[in-house]
Amino acid sequence: MxxxxxxxxxxxxxxxxxxxxxxxxxxxxxxxxxxxxxxxxxxxxxxxxxxxxxxxxxxxxxxxxxxxxxxxxxxxxxxxxxxxxxxxxxxxxxxxxxxxYKYMKNQRYDTEKALAKGFTKETADFKKQPFKENQSITAFEREWKVAKGWRKDFNSEKVSEFFKLSGCATRKSDYWFVYIVVDATGLKRFVEVSDRIKHWSDNDDRYGNMLFSETYGFKDEHFLFSEIF
Structure with a gap:
């Protein structure tokens, strides 16, 4: 097709x-x-x-x-x-x-804002990565402290060229940064920062390069995680 x-x-x-x-x-x-x-x-x-x-x-x-x-x-x-x-x-x-206009994207972001999960409206300058320990960042209209950090790279022994190509289809670089962040209430989230390329279909500024999640797949054999701090 x-x-x-x-x-x-x-x-x-x-x-x-x-x-x-x-x-x-x-x-x-x-x-x-x-x-x-x-x-x-x-x-x-x-x-x-x-x-x-x-x-x-x-x-x-x-x-x-x-x-x-x-x-x-x-x-x-x-x-x-x-x-x-x-x-x-x-x-x-x-x-x-x-x-x-942008009805479903706005509806979804309202939900993500309450749960602190998904792509944020804020972005991080990838050229200034990595974050520092205890650095403050703002996302989902609240402040977070960066508690722990890793650099994420493809595992050359476990990943195929196709997997690598598809994994970088919307990014400029073949590595990312992963952090644990905590807000004032003790809520903990993982955040991945990459130099994600904005899609024409986004139609708004909701998509950036900061992806928050409740869990993270550190045991995925396709990647290597190097502890930063």
């Missing part, structure tokens, strides 16, 4: 009304770089006015097992709805409710 981009969203089964995740692939955008678009995203190359992406593949309901065709509705280039073909045939798409 070659390179493509995808719409990712929740869709309702026309039979039992069960909501589930769906993916619709398309090849007419300006990018075709395996990028994902969600509700509220503007798609480069989308035609003006109202556009319905149709008839790519069948979706199978995870609840009642009914098969149906997922459709994606765009208005002035912005994704505004995921809807089955069956429901679409009963709907006047001119009257579908518009949604705010």
């Amino acid at each position: 070659g390179m493509f981009d995808s719409f990712i969203g929740q869709i309702k089964c026309p039979n039992c009304k069960n909501q589930q995740k769906t993916e619709v692939q398309f090849k007419w955008s300006e990018c075709c770089l395996l990028l994902d678009y969600e509700l509220g995203d503007v798609v480069p190359g989308a035609q003006e006015g109202l556009y319905v992406e149709d008839d790519w593949f069948n979706e199978r309901c995870s609840n009642c097992k009914t098969e149906f065709i997922p459709n994606v509705v765009l208005k002035n280039g912005k994704v505004i709805a995921f809807i089955s073909k069956e429901e679409l045939q009963r709907t006047d798409i001119e009257h579908l409710q518009d949604i705010p």
Whole structure:
């Protein structure tokens, strides 16, 4: 099939009304770089006015097992709805409710902000890495102290060139920095800092190069971790 981009969203089964995740692939955008678009995203190359992406593949309901065709509705280039073909045939798409710009990215960040997990709006200067012990950083609208740090490199004895290439597909460098950070309440998170390249599909400044998580795979044999402090 070659390179493509995808719409990712929740869709309702026309039979039992069960909501589930769906993916619709398309090849007419300006990018075709395996990028994902969600509700509220503007798609480069989308035609003006109202556009319905149709008839790519069948979706199978995870609840009642009914098969149906997922459709994606765009208005002035912005994704505004995921809807089955069956429901679409009963709907006047001119009257579908518009949604705010970047809707799903904003919704997801609000959740991540509360949990302190995911990509932050703040970025770290990769050229000034590594952080120092006890250095203060701000992320998710709170202050963190850097408690421990490692440099993360590919393990040349365990990693294939394909794995290395795919692992660096959105980064300039083939190494990262990993830290344990703690906030004033004692909440502990791992944070990975890389020189991640901004995707055209991001459509906002939410994505940076700081990725927070609750756990981290230090035992992955594909990587070597060198303790910094």
